[in-house]
Amino acid sequence: MTSTAPATPPEATPAPARPTPLSLARMFVGVALSGIGGGLPAHTRRALTSRGWMTEEAFAETFTLAQLTPGPNAVNLAAMVGARLAGGLGALASVLGVLTPGLLAMVAASALTLEQPGGLPAALQSALRGAACAALAVLLTAALPVVRVGWRVRGGPTVTLAAFLALGVLRLDLLPVLLVLVGAGLLIHRPGGRHA
Amino acid sequence: MPDLWEIFLVFARLGLISFGGTNVAELERALVLHHGWIDARTLASGFALGQLMPGPNMLAVTHYGYAAAGPSGALAATLGFYGPTALLSAAAALLWQRHSAHPWALALRNALLPFGGGVMLAGALVLARTSVTSWPAALLTAAAFLLLWRTRVNSAAVVLGAAAVGALLGL
Numbered sequence: 001m002t003s004t005a006p007a008t009p010p011e012a013t014p015a016p017a018r019p020t021p022l023s024l025a026r027m028f029v030g031v032a033l034s035g036i037g038g039g040l041p042a043h044t045r046r047a048l049t050s051r052g053w054m055t056e057e058a059f060a061e062t063f064t065l066a067q068l069t070p071g072p073n074a075v076n077l078a079a080m081v082g083a084r085l086a087g088g089l090g091a092l093a094s095v096l097g098v099l100t101p102g103l104l105a106m107v108a109a110s111a112l113t114l115e116q117p118g119g120l121p122a123a124l125q126s127a128l129r130g131a132a133c134a135a136l137a138v139l140l141t142a143a144l145p146v147v148r149v150g151w152r153v154r155g156g157p158t159v160t161l162a163a164f165l166a167l168g169v170l171r172l173d174l175l176p177v178l179l180v181l182v183g184a185g186l187l188i189h190r191p192g193g194r195h196a
Numbered sequence: 197m198p199d200l201w202e203i204f205l206v207f208a209r210l211g212l213i214s215f216g217g218t219n220v221a222e223l224e225r226a227l228v229l230h231h232g233w234i235d236a237r238t239l240a241s242g243f244a245l246g247q248l249m250p251g252p253n254m255l256a257v258t259h260y261g262y263a264a265a266g267p268s269g270a271l272a273a274t275l276g277f278y279g280p281t282a283l284l285s286a287a288a289a290l291l292w293q294r295h296s297a298h299p300w301a302l303a304l305r306n307a308l309l310p311f312g313g314g315v316m317l318a319g320a321l322v323l324a325r326t327s328v329t330s331w332p333a334a335l336l337t338a339a340a341f342l343l344l345w346r347t348r349v350n351s352a353a354v355v356l357g358a359a360a361v362g363a364l365l366g367l
Contacts, residue, residue, distance in 0.1 A: 032251035040252060062289065067312075068305055069288050071211045071281025074252040079282035080289035091286035099278060102251030103258055107270050109245050110262035114238075123363045130336060130362015131244035132327040134355040137340035138247055139220070139323060141351075143316035150310030159307075163314020167221045168321035174213050174222045178311065185307025191299030 019053050021086050021093035027051070028078050028097030040074035040098070041066075044081065053085055075099065155188045198233060198264055200272040206231065207257055207276030212284075214254075220319030223260070233264035240326040247355045252278075332365050 019027070031043045041063055048054040054062075062084065066077040075095055082094030113120060113128070120128070150156045159181050166177045210223055220243065227233050234242070238260070246256035254277070261273025295301060328334050340354050 035251055061292075065289060065292050066285060068308055069281065069285045071214055071285065072252050072254045072278060075278045075282055076285035079285040083286035083289045084293070088286065091282065095278065095282045098251055099274065102249040102255040103270075103274055105249045106245065106255045106258040107262060107267055109249070110242075110259045110270060111267070113241070113245070114259075114263050122366070126365065126367045127359040127363035128241040128244060129327070129333065129367040130365070131247070131355050131359040132240040132323070133333050133337040133362070133367075134340040134351075134358030135240075135244040135247045136320060136323045136327050137337050137344055138351050138355065139243075139316070139320050140341055141344045143313065143320055144345075146309070146316055147313035150313035153306045153310050156306075156310035156313075159310035160314040160317070163311050164317040164321070166318075167315060168318030171221070171225060173225075174219070174315075178213065181311050181314075182304075182307045185311065186303050189303040189306040191303060 019051070019085050019090070021082070021089040024082050024086055024090050025093035025097035028082075028094045029101060031078075032098045032101045035074070041077055044074075044077055048081065054081065058084070153185075153189075155185065159185055198231065198269075200265065200268055203233075203261055203264055203269050203272040204276035207261065207273045208280045210257070211277040211279075211281045214281075214315070219315050221315070221322045223257075223319075224322050227260055227264075231264075234260050236326045238263050240323060243323060244355060244359075248352055330367070333367055336361055336365075336367075 027047050028044075031040060031047050034043050045056075045059050045063070048059055049056060062080050063077060066073050066080055069076050069080075075098060078094040078098040079091045082090035082092070084090075086093070113124075147160055150160050153159075163177065163181055166172045166181075167174060206226060210219065210226060213219060213222060220239075224236070224239055228236055228239055242256040242259035242263070245259055246254060249255045255274075257277040258270045258274045262270035265272070292301075324337075328337055336358055340358050343349055343354055344351055
């Protein structure tokens with residue numbers, strides 16, 4: 001992903017093999033299981049290219065696009081990969097595949113941590129607090145590359161700082177902030193406007 | 197207890213307005229401040245649990261749904277959060293194959309990227325307010341950050357390690 005490269009995607013290269021929805025679901029279950037602690041896009045890439053289902057170029061383009069659509073990136077990526085390779089059913093199978101292992105694990109973990117009568121033992125509470133500190137660090141390491149890419153866009157630093165202040169410090173409602181700041185960004189980058 | 201359809205809708209909205217990853221700030225606004233389904237502590241611990249689960253790390257939403265309305269709440273939250281955006285993504289993938297060279301597509305990309313960065317920083321600030329409440333917690337956060345940023349160590353291992361440190365220190 002670069003900040004300035006205009007979208008000149010290679011024409012969708014036909015994948016050498018056409019996976020079925022079921023084989024996509026199986027692949028994404030594997031991706032989810034190997035993706036404990038993140039790195040899902042990397043696992044997705046490896047799984048796809050090793051099977052010859054998608055070229056590197058087609059994957060890079062799909063990955064960039066998944067960053068742009070709203071919502072959780074890894075699942076969007078699964079939906080997009082599935083749609084490209086096997087249509088609507090492929091998208092459905094991929095999303096279910098990538099979600100199911102974690103969904104089951106999280107329901108079990110939630111039952112354990114939330115349904116203790118009288119709350120969690122003190123040691124476990126301390127452990128969760130420690131884990132929360134590390135999770136914050138994970139969020140920061142995920143945020144910094146995004147910030148860095150956005151920073152290089154014309155007007156980017158202003159938009160990033162304004163979004164941070166409006167949402168994090170002032171706690172304003174997201175939708176108006178989104179409309180104003182993305183609207184401003186569209187104005188700055190409108191086609192036919194001044195080019196950097 | 198909130199009804200499942202309401203949970204679905206609230207999480208669908210949250211999914212659709214997360215750009216570039218997660219939108220913790222808005223999660224807190226909606227779930228803690230507005231609906232009161234979870235408290236700030238559950239927000240932080242659920243986010244931490246999400247890092248340990250196989251698959252996408254925003255499975256924290258499953259935890260929040262569970263906290264709001266039990267197992268069926270967990271399912272409603274998960275389907276709401278991931279379903280509509282996945283549908284949109286699949287449609288976008290098919291559209292993009294045809295229209296990615298359009299100038300407005302590039303403009304939208306350049307408008308969304310810096311906004312997404314700000315959204316993620318805001319989320320970090322919101323989590324920090326709950327998690328970093330003492331000097332040991334601040335040090336632990338900094339150490340975890342350096343480890344993740346400087347090395348290729350698996351983030352689940354870092355979260356588990358921090359949990360062990362937290363239990364030892366009695367954070």
